[in-house]
Amino acid sequence: MNLVSFSIKTKGMHNFVRRLWTVFARFGFSEARIKQALYALLEASRAYNAAPTFFIPAVVLRRHPALITEIAASGAEIGIHGYVHNDYRCLSEEEQYQQTRQAISIFHSLALPFQGFRNPYLGWTEEVLHIFAALGFTYESNEAVIHDVINCEKLLPAQRSGYEKSMALFQAIEPTAYTLRPHFEGALLRIPTSIPDDEILFDRLRITDPMEIGRIWCQVMERVYSYGGIYTLNLHPERGVLCKLSLEALLRYARSRPQAVWIASLRDVAQWWKERSKFRIGISAVGSDCWLVEASCAPRATLIARHLTVNYQSPIVANGREEVICEHRCILQAAKCPCIALSQRTPVSVMDFLYEQGYPGVWSSPGEATNYSLDLDMPEGLGTTRAEQLERRNSLVQKIEQLDAPLLYFGCWPEECRAALAISGDIDSVTIQDFFLRILEVASAKVPYVAVNRELNKGKLA
Ligand SMILES: [Zn+2]
Incomplete structure (x- = not known):
């Protein structure tokens, strides 16, 4: 009964x-x-x-x-x-x-x-x-x-x-x-x-x-x-x-x-998320405030630039707060490297989490950290209990999403x-x-x- x-x-x-x-x-x-x-x-x-x-x-x-x-x-x-x-x-x-x-x-x-x-x-x-x-x-x-x-x-x-x-x-x-x-x-x-x-x-x-x-x-x-x-x-x-x-x-x-809005079965969502977890963004300096971006990703990946100028070849595309980048290899103009710096004492699990969420991260020394859009020092990591992990992941994603600085990242969903x-x-x-x-x-x-x-x-x- x-x-x-x-x-x-x-x-x-x-x-x-x-x-x-x-x-x-x-x-x-x-x-x-x-x-x-x-x-x-x-x-x-x-x-x-x-x-x-x-x-x-x-x-x-x-x-x-x-x-x-x-x-x-x-x-x-x-x-x-x-x-x-x-x-x-x-x-x-x-x-x-x-x-x-x-x-x-x-x-x-x-x-x-x-x-x-x-x-x-x-x-x-x-x-x-x-x-x-x-x-x-x-x-x-x-x-x-x-x-x-x-x-x-x-x-x-x-x-x-x-x-x-x-x-x-x-x-x-x-x-x-x-x-x-x-x-x-x-x-x-x-x-x-x-x-x-x-x-x-x-x-x-x-x-x-x-x-x-x-x-x-x-x-x-x-x-x-x-x-x-x-x-x-x-x-x-x-x-x-x-x-x-x-x-x-x-x-x-x-x-x-x-x-x-991508309307999809859960199996397609799972396949996409698995594919997306392997995407990476390479950023290297090519001049004063100029960055070469080389994204390693599927053609349907959505690469987003925030608070920066995208220069495909020329002319320069006017920048807005958020812009989808049409090509996965391009030149960006920004006063700071548009990715997230992690301190050496931050556990690797935080870097893995950033990648999973689509944000590029690099290890950095304290002297270099200010050259990046966000300087993260999280020696305590993402916590141990489920409640702690949820709380810290939530606040980290919120912090990045509200960041008022140049940032390049993968959107969550395919085809823009x-x-x-x-x-x-x-x-x-x-x-x-x-x-x-x-x-x-x-x-x-x-x-x-x-x-x-x-x-x-x-x-x-x-
Ligand atoms: Zn049921």
Whole structure:
């Protein structure tokens, strides 16, 4: 009764009964309704040359191999959403490992390729990041960035309480230039996802007007765009038909931004980020205030110059605050070398972090440091605990982004795009039978769901 007790705890008995009603309304006894919803999402994305990413529990895939293979053949990316639909935070490390392997073996048995994992309930753990890397996943998409687009003051007390419980369950973090970018932890790429998702908006807050949902999603896109990050939209195909108009509004909005938004599957984002991590910028002095730039990167890389003049050959291109450089070998004019100087006592992990973020760095002695745009002395490095690392990485990226000095760096996205948008969805169930089998499957996978409820009530998952 894990799912039942979870739903009653977080949604209340009245909402639980309402949820049961919607299950019968949204799913069918056959695959037809979800198939229609999956194609609705595929077609909406295809109109923008994009493909959605769907995550599915392996046991659900095993019951519907033909449908999911067909969806994959139509261009969608399929990732893993657990062996069963359970919360990894309630499993031992060994159980997390075994269940991930079981899920992989089902994908292998169907010859269905995969690269990413999203945990049910976004319930990631420290251990599972190592497990994903060891088992060869390219990326995971669990870190939930919460966008402040809901006016909690206007919510009914029960809605507000449910909303706050969801935020705690999802371990949500604040949006910043750093948290809205993917980042590596070892070989594993972490691609942030964004909430509120469709489940929160439709079922908890009962916002059912597709245009209102679309307006909220556009508002999130606007904020992500201003940070230059990625908006990973998280929706469930069971609401795919309901969400089609909202999704079209979001895609239209993204396409109409003054600078392009890259609309891509998570697999494409992961491939790009891996490619981008190898890019390097070489800068050498060629005269008074003149610098030869030689970027080693893919042709689609976006090289950005800030607060400096670019001289392709001649004439000199007028400089603005931020300018995309069209050629990856050029001459720049700037009073200082447009990169970041690191003191010798700063650990190499900080230099690696700068490269990963696209900023060029050089080691420098105290006497030379003032010749560079920014002089960084961080002997304490990026910290040890996760909270410390997040805080220091955040403030370092913020400091660089707000730097009022010449700087050359790689933009986050290819082809001069300012931000990215990925359409993702979790196929938790395909039919009504799947929905109810989920309860038995989670129980038989020996998951004490009550544990997460206990923690949730104590507010420990915040
Ligand atoms: Zn799910």
